[in-house]
Amino acid sequence: MKKLFRHLYFQVLVAIILGVLAGLLFPGIAGTGKLISEIFINLIKMLIAPIIFLTIVLGIARMGDMKKVGRVGGKALLYFEIVTTLAIVIGLVVANWLKPGHGVAFTHVNVSEVAKIEQEAGGMNWGEFFLHIVPSNVVDAFAKGDILQVLVFAILFGYGVTKMKDGGMPLLHSFDRISQVFFNILKVIMRLAPLGAFGGMAYTIGNFGAAALIPLVKLMVCVYLTMIVFIFGGLGLIARAYRFSLWQYLKFVRNEILLVLGTSSSESALPGMMERLEQLGCSRSVVGLVIPAGYSFNLDGTSIYLSMAVIFLAQVFNVPLSLGQELTIIGILVVTSKGAAGITGSGFIVLASTLTVIKVIPVEGLAILIGVDRFMSEARAITNLIGNGVATIVVAKSEREFDEERYKAAINR
Numbered sequence: 001m002k003k004l005f006r007h008l009y010f011q012v013l014v015a016i017i018l019g020v021l022a023g024l025l026f027p028g029i030a031g032t033g034k035l036i037s038e039i040f041i042n043l044i045k046m047l048i049a050p051i052i053f054l055t056i057v058l059g060i061a062r063m064g065d066m067k068k069v070g071r072v073g074g075k076a077l078l079y080f081e082i083v084t085t086l087a088i089v090i091g092l093v094v095a096n097w098l099k100p101g102h103g104v105a106f107t108h109v110n111v112s113e114v115a116k117i118e119q120e121a122g123g124m125n126w127g128e129f130f131l132h133i134v135p136s137n138v139v140d141a142f143a144k145g146d147i148l149q150v151l152v153f154a155i156l157f158g159y160g161v162t163k164m165k166d167g168g169m170p171l172l173h174s175f176d177r178i179s180q181v182f183f184n185i186l187k188v189i190m191r192l193a194p195l196g197a198f199g200g201m202a203y204t205i206g207n208f209g210a211a212a213l214i215p216l217v218k219l220m221v222c223v224y225l226t227m228i229v230f231i232f233g234g235l236g237l238i239a240r241a242y243r244f245s246l247w248q249y250l251k252f253v254r255n256e257i258l259l260v261l262g263t264s265s266s267e268s269a270l271p272g273m274m275e276r277l278e279q280l281g282c283s284r285s286v287v288g289l290v291i292p293a294g295y296s297f298n299l300d301g302t303s304i305y306l307s308m309a310v311i312f313l314a315q316v317f318n319v320p321l322s323l324g325q326e327l328t329i330i331g332i333l334v335v336t337s338k339g340a341a342g343i344t345g346s347g348f349i350v351l352a353s354t355l356t357v358i359k360v361i362p363v364e365g366l367a368i369l370i371g372v373d374r375f376m377s378e379a380r381a382i383t384n385l386i387g388n389g390v391a392t393i394v395v396a397k398s399e400r401e402f403d404e405e406r407y408k409a410a411i412n413r
Contacts, residue, residue, distance in 0.1 A: 008190065008191075008193060008194075008255050009254045009255045009258050011193070011194040012193050012194050012197045012255070012258040012259060012261075012262055013258055014194070015193075015194035015195070015197040015198040015201075015262060016197050016198070016201050016258070016261060016262045018198055018201075019033065019197065019198040019199065019200065019201025019202040019205070019262070020201050020202075020205050022198070022201075022202045022205075022206070023201060023202045023203070023204065023205025023206035023207075024205055024206075026206065027205075027206040027207075028206070029202050029206050030202065030203050030205075030206030030207040031203075032199070032202070033198070033199040033200065033201070033202030033203035033204075033206060034199065034203040034207070035199070036195055036196065036198065036199030036202075037196055037199035037200040037203055037263055038199075039196075039199075040189075040192055040193070040195060040196030040199065040263065040268070041196065041263055041265050041267070041268050043189045043192070044186075044189060044267065044268045044270075044271065045145050045267060046145075047182055047185060047186055047189070047271050048145055048147065048267065048270055048271060049141075049142045049145045049146075049147075049150045050142070050178075050182055051179070051182050051183070051186075051271045051274065052147060052150050052151065052154065052270075052274075052288070052292045053142075053150055053153070053154045053157070054175050054178060054179040054182065055179065055274060055284060055287065055288035056151065056154035056155060056158055056288040056289060056292070057154050057157050057158040057161060057172075057175060058158075058172060058175055058176060058179065058284060058285075058288070059158070059283070059284045059285030059286070059287070059288035059289065060154075060155065060158030060159065060161075060162065060285060060288075060289075061158055061161045061162055061168065061172050062284070062285055063162075063285045066159055066162065068399075069155070069158075069159075069285075069289070071399070072285070072286055072289050072290070072395060072399055073289055073293070075395050075398055075399070076289065076290045076293055076294070076298075076391065076395050077293070077297065079298075079391050079394060079395065080293075080294065080297045080298040080391065081334070083234070083238075083298065083300060083387065083391070084297075084298060084299065084300060084303045084334065085330065085334055086230075086234055087230055087234070087300040087301075087303040087304045087307075087387075088303045088304070088306070088307040088330050088333050088334065089307075089330060090226060090229065090230050090233075090234065090304060091226055091303065091304040091305070091306070091307030091308040091311075092307045092308070092311060092326055092329070092330065094222060094225070094226040094229070094308065095222065095226075095307065095308040095311035095312060095315075096311060096326075098218075098222050098225075099315055100218040100219040100221075100222040100308070100312050100315070101219070101311070101312040101313065101314065101315025101316040102315050132148070132149075133148055133149065133152055134149070134152055135149035135150075135152065135153055138153050141153060147292050147295050147296060148292075148296045150292070151292045151293060151296075154288075155289075182271075183271075183275060186271050186272065186275070190255075190272065193255075193259050193262075196259070196262060196263050196268065197258070197259065197261070197262020197263060198262070200262045200263040200264055200265075201262055204264065204375065219308075219312055219376075220375060220376060222308060223304070223305055223308055223376050223379055224376075224379050226304050226308060227301060227304060227379045227380075227382070227383045230300065230304060230383065231246075231383060231386055231387075232246070235386065235387065235390050238390060238394060239390060239393075242393065242394050242397050242398075243397075244393055244397075244407070245411065246390070248411040249280070249389065249390070249393070249411075250386065251411070252276060252279075252280055252410060252411060253273065253276050253385075253386075253389060255272065255276075256269035256272050256273050256276060256385060257269075257382055257385065257386070259272070260378065260381045260382050260385050261378050261382060264377040264378050264381055265381060266295070266381040266382075266384045266385045267295070269385055270291065270295065273291060273385060273388070273389060274287050274288070274291050276389075277291070277389060277392050277393070279406070279410050280393070280406070280407055280410050280411075281393075281396070281402050281403040281404065281405075281406040281407035281410065282392050282393060282396040282401065282402055283396060283399075283401035283402070283403075285401065286392060286395055286396040286399060286401045287392055287396075290388070290391055290392040290395050290396075291388055291389075291392055294387070294388035294391055294392070295384075295388065298384070298387055298388050298391055299380075299384050299387075300383050300384060300386075300387035301379060301380035301381065301382065301383025301384045301387070302350075302380050302384060303333065304380075304383065305376060305379070305380050306333055306350055306351055306354070307329065307330070307333060309351055309369060310329055310333075310351070310354060310355070310361065311326075312369075313355070313361050313362075313365040313366075313368070313369075314360075314361050316365060316368065317361060317362060317365060319360050319361050321360070325360065329354065332354050333350070333354060351366060351369075352366060
């Protein structure tokens with residue numbers, strides 16, 4: 001029993017349960033819970049940019065071949081596109097089958113926040129997206145923790161180091177040591193994970209309350225059910241095709257999954273996930289390229305939620321959608337979900353822009369979802385996390401950058 005209490009996943013699970021109880025019994029704790037959760041997430045976020053930068057630079061330098069870097073990136077992007085499209089299709093199918101929007105009335109909702117979301121959605125365009133990818137100021141990219149911009153700069157920096165050949169080795173040795181320092185800091189911060197999970201849950205339940213769930217329980221059940229189907233059905237088949245156990249992988253990253261459940265932030269588990277995937281057998285170079293890119297381009301959980309939300313709102317307003325319109329929705333979501341990469345609150349912005357484009361469902365319907373969105377963010381974040389890990393293993397195996405012996409040793413611990 002004493003050994004069980006020492007495990008981080010057990011501590012986080014207990015903290016989540018205590019957070020739910022505290023939120024229900026003492027709603028006034030919400031403000032304190034939010035403060036605790038945000039402090040913990042900020043501690044993690046301060047490490048994300050330097051860890052990604054160092055991991056990518058070291059990975060590219062060790063590859064030594066920019067053609068291989070391009071091939072790995074190309075495979076990752078192709079995989080992302082196929083799997084996120086699959087996620088969107090699954091979301092549409094389940095939402096049409098279970099009809100979570102039937103019987104939900106558009107009354108007693110606050111539409112004031114929708115106008116702001118609609119305005120931000122109207123400002124989205126591809127020119128700004130591509131301009132956003134390339135940092136105009138590297139220091140600013142690190143200061144803001146912009147994963148996409150740090151990724152681009154790290155690839156260019158890694159390329160610059162490879163051109164130095166042997167002359168770049170002392171720099172790489174220094175970077176390697178600095179990287180170890182950051183991961184040591186991460187280990188210390190992760191001891192506070194139960195506090196972060198407690199705060200996140202206490203805030204969510206205390207602030208929104210269980211009563212907010214009642215009108216939309218069916219939608220929440222449908223979203224969680226669809227995520228489970230996608231993970232164990234879609235990702236399970238991918239895992240079987242590439243000859244690794246999805247269940248063993250999920251067990252190995254359980255700490256990170258529970259951390260995301262408690263904090264509702266997939267970013268909180270990003271550095272730990274990178275370390276876990278290396279321990280699982282993926283090469284550092286593949287992990288360093290695929291995971292950061294996946295956080296911008298491989299949002300499986302978000303894709304499922306967005307597709308289900310569109311159908312849900314269509315059902316609420318009794319708007320029948322033809323097969324052609326639903327195919328159009330798939331195409332729009334595939335594109336717009338990438339365009340919002342790195343934008344805070346991107347889920348609602350993408351949803352608003354999608355509704356604006358198809359012009360058959362009132363954008364005001366977003367007001368129904370705002371109140372319960374937080375309760376579904378855990379499912380989205382966990383699915384995003386799991387999906388990016390599977391993508392990394394798939395790309396590593398396809399590139400023969402996967403150590404089977406290390407994998408066996410990791411899952412048999």
